[in-house]
Amino acid sequence: MKNISCDVAVIGAGGAGLSAAAAAAAAGAKTIVIDREESCGGVLCQCIHNGFGLRYFNEELTGPEYALRMEKCAREAGADIMLGETVSKVIRRSDNTFEATLFSGANGVTRLNARSFVFATGCRERTRANIAVPGDRSAGVYTAGSAQKLMNLSGMLPGKRAVIVGSGDIGLIMARRCRWSGIDVAAVVEILPEPSGLPRNIAQCLRDFDIPLLLSHRCARIIGRDRVEAVEIENMKTGERFNFQCDTVLFSVGLIPENELLKSMGIVMNTATGGPCVDASLQCAAGVFAAGNSLHVHDLVDFASLEARRAGKCAAEYASSGTLPVASVEVSCSKTLKYAVPNRCIPGTSGEFFFRPTVSCARAVLRAMTGNREIARKLCISVRPAEMLTMKLEIPAGINNVGFELEECK
Amino acid sequence: MKQYDVVVIGAGATGAAIAWQLSHYDLKVALVDRCADASFGVSKANSGIVHGGFHHSADSTLKAKLELEGNEMFDALKSELDFEFDRCGILVVAYSEDELPALQKLYERGVGNKVPGIEMCSRERLFELEPKLSDTAVAGFFVPRGGVIEPYGYVFSLVESAELNGVEFWRNFQAAESVHEGVFRTITAADGRKIQARFTVNAAGLYADEVSRICGGEEFEIKPRKGEEYLLDRTSPGRPSKVIFPVPTPCSKGMLVIPTAGGTTMIGPSATMIGDKTENSTTQAEREIIFEHSQKMIKGISERDLVAAFSGLRPVLPGNEDFFIARSEKAADLIQAAGIQSPGLTASPAIGVYVKNILQKCGLEMKEKNSPRKILPPKNRARELSDEEIDKLHADEKLASRIICRCEFISEAEIVAAVHRGHVTLDGVKFRTRAGMGRCQGGFCAPKIMQIISRESGIPMEQLTKRGPGSELLAGKLGDLEVK
Numbered sequence: 001m002k003n004i005s006c007d008v009a010v011i012g013a014g015g016a017g018l019s020a021a022a023a024a025a026a027a028g029a030k031t032i033v034i035d036r037e038e039s040c041g042g043v044l045c046q047c048i049h050n051g052f053g054l055r056y057f058n059e060e061l062t063g064p065e066y067a068l069r070m071e072k073c074a075r076e077a078g079a080d081i082m083l084g085e086t087v088s089k090v091i092r093r094s095d096n097t098f099e100a101t102l103f104s105g106a107n108g109v110t111r112l113n114a115r116s117f118v119f120a121t122g123c124r125e126r127t128r129a130n131i132a133v134p135g136d137r138s139a140g141v142y143t144a145g146s147a148q149k150l151m152n153l154s155g156m157l158p159g160k161r162a163v164i165v166g167s168g169d170i171g172l173i174m175a176r177r178c179r180w181s182g183i184d185v186a187a188v189v190e191i192l193p194e195p196s197g198l199p200r201n202i203a204q205c206l207r208d209f210d211i212p213l214l215l216s217h218r219c220a221r222i223i224g225r226d227r228v229e230a231v232e233i234e235n236m237k238t239g240e241r242f243n244f245q246c247d248t249v250l251f252s253v254g255l256i257p258e259n260e261l262l263k264s265m266g267i268v269m270n271t272a273t274g275g276p277c278v279d280a281s282l283q284c285a286a287g288v289f290a291a292g293n294s295l296h297v298h299d300l301v302d303f304a305s306l307e308a309r310r311a312g313k314c315a316a317e318y319a320s321s322g323t324l325p326v327a328s329v330e331v332s333c334s335k336t337l338k339y340a341v342p343n344r345c346i347p348g349t350s351g352e353f354f355f356r357p358t359v360s361c362a363r364a365v366l367r368a369m370t371g372n373r374e375i376a377r378k379l380c381i382s383v384r385p386a387e388m389l390t391m392k393l394e395i396p397a398g399i400n401n402v403g404f405e406l407e408e409c410k
Numbered sequence: 411m412k413q414y415d416v417v418v419i420g421a422g423a424t425g426a427a428i429a430w431q432l433s434h435y436d437l438k439v440a441l442v443d444r445c446a447d448a449s450f451g452v453s454k455a456n457s458g459i460v461h462g463g464f465h466h467s468a469d470s471t472l473k474a475k476l477e478l479e480g481n482e483m484f485d486a487l488k489s490e491l492d493f494e495f496d497r498c499g500i501l502v503v504a505y506s507e508d509e510l511p512a513l514q515k516l517y518e519r520g521v522g523n524k525v526p527g528i529e530m531c532s533r534e535r536l537f538e539l540e541p542k543l544s545d546t547a548v549a550g551f552f553v554p555r556g557g558v559i560e561p562y563g564y565v566f567s568l569v570e571s572a573e574l575n576g577v578e579f580w581r582n583f584q585a586a587e588s589v590h591e592g593v594f595r596t597i598t599a600a601d602g603r604k605i606q607a608r609f610t611v612n613a614a615g616l617y618a619d620e621v622s623r624i625c626g627g628e629e630f631e632i633k634p635r636k637g638e639e640y641l642l643d644r645t646s647p648g649r650p651s652k653v654i655f656p657v658p659t660p661c662s663k664g665m666l667v668i669p670t671a672g673g674t675t676m677i678g679p680s681a682t683m684i685g686d687k688t689e690n691s692t693t694q695a696e697r698e699i700i701f702e703h704s705q706k707m708i709k710g711i712s713e714r715d716l717v718a719a720f721s722g723l724r725p726v727l728p729g730n731e732d733f734f735i736a737r738s739e740k741a742a743d744l745i746q747a748a749g750i751q752s753p754g755l756t757a758s759p760a761i762g763v764y765v766k767n768i769l770q771k772c773g774l775e776m777k778e779k780n781s782p783r784k785i786l787p788p789k790n791r792a793r794e795l796s797d798e799e800i801d802k803l804h805a806d807e808k809l810a811s812r813i814i815c816r817c818e819f820i821s822e823a824e825i826v827a828a829v830h831r832g833h834v835t836l837d838g839v840k841f842r843t844r845a846g847m848g849r850c851q852g853g854f855c856a857p858k859i860m861q862i863i864s865r866e867s868g869i870p871m872e873q874l875t876k877r878g879p880g881s882e883l884l885a886g887k888l889g890d891l892e893v894k
Binding site: 136150 | 645717801857872882
């Protein structure tokens, strides 16, 4: 069994993990990034469409291009990358360092020792079972991401006529991808009264291809003994039911942050994000950091990469000093916000916060309060749950709580 | 044409156990199944309980006698065949005072059947045995020799071991016609393949009525009784340490909470008589009922932990609540093993012996093989091995430490071994290895597994199926379709 060690270990070589590794290495830490796949990028590798990189690299890139660019950043900063390695567990040792166990075809079992760990383990897709769609267990039922992988990385066609359940971004992108490949798309079906993907994807992936978007409709049943033959759709407003003939159903019904490793370490999870509770250093326990979609689901990889820099930088700082400033300010949010990240911040510093609104409106004011005192405000335009909100804030010294409120402008 | 001493029709738990039993003797044996793999019929959706022998009277039913015998055979079988099996024990729990008379009756039947270690429990003792029981539990009894088994893993192990010891397994062989001439019966499959055998064993589950008819045996009808099951993540706080039974109803043992041998939690099954033997759907109505029932039984069960839903069909022989295992009175070369519903899985090892004895009485010579019995190679499940053991395996087999299914922690070597044993469908690999059975339901690993199956079997990707012809997973290659 091999033993290796480093200052900062990053689990996950996607858009967040690579960015965190680049930041950690740039701060002088001996950094290793681990990924279970044989190439860097995670889900970016199968995202062959463009639209990535505008915020981070100031140019428009495809997913694989973004991944390559980010890999280059990490390598040039001095990070080592270990691919094809699956992490089965991470434990904290009595000296407060960490030991991860890695499995790969190339190296067998490896113990990796590090002073701090960044978890950038991404998400998995919600499945048919997660939304409890009854019916037959037919072939031809895929999550949108699986179908994307089969098409873009294996060059295969999942079917000939698809219904897409859920209007998440991956589903919208896949609707267009299907049409580009000659697969007919009967409809995209969304249970909510408004789409859950980004407006630009609704326009570019559905409207431009005349693909029907059925809002307030759900997939009530899958029909087909061997292969999918149809889906039964229910109109949530009228209760009316009808069938779409199809041979394929793609589910794009949300993402679940993958935090099984953190959970096994006893880290407290935030039920609103599905990720761990973190402080302003993106630290969830001493020496344990989280970044990217496993922390909370981002709209754009650019945001995940930008946010992850902080995790990498702080992980390096912790690795060298063994301590970080105490985040004593508790963060809370109003009902119009699903969550605020981070959950604790440091008085007397500048901080950046991410929010997911629960409401849709044309204009709203986002306020940062401590007690009854407003400390900052920001006007937000075309607010919707599909788009994250952000706020940069100078946190006053001497306070112990910050509450964020989002209020619609009438 | 291939000639055999015995052909066993149906490679579920019953047929597989019979074929495995026969593989110990100097006989030419064929095992045929209409599906693409063993256990794909009734057995794949079995609840996986090794029952305790208290539901039916051993004095008046064959099923209870075979259940009690079968139960005791699993330890030896597991040590030879290496399937997932845990004698975790069974608790039968009454949740209201009204159920106490029925509970007492069931307990007394168990005592009458001489169920080893059966114990009537006070409420205090009940909670000591299972702290997750819901507060409404009032009384119950404990059956320490009950347990759980991975049903498909068990059937696959029997079939693979039988194959290794000379039994020939014919997949996708749907018996369609038969003619008996001289000493041989010729059985023709729907696709035209033919085999001949001196004796035919009908272990065809849901289709035992059809097989009996084409072989000139007894006329009967098998009716399917559907059961839906819901599988919860291995991290579910609602996983009990023992199988939890309610007090049963007249037509079913009731809905259970099962700590499966694979480490997940299963709730169900429901019991609905249906007309169609190919109906395997799940319904919203049953899901709601099953969750409601199981939440009344055990604390911590939540729909949030739902990983998969499926249903299975029990082969009911109306008017005969017992198993029908006998030499046919109408076709002398036909042995019937029909109506094997619960506790068929538990009884199956004993059914194997029972049918072997019938064949012997029919004049089939049973001479034990001279050559030593061939033993299946170890399954080397990454999930169960220590890090050191996996690292050691890696020295000879690089793929032993390459993890393909992250949720269930399954190595590429396990998947390759499954394909090499003939499991070339996605469900076949899933049932053999558990790859794709976890919380992501194959979202990450299914495309990888498909590539491994294709690479190892030589079957092109576009011809791969979920569970046999008709369930093709893909429609072709990019570029095959015209873009409008």
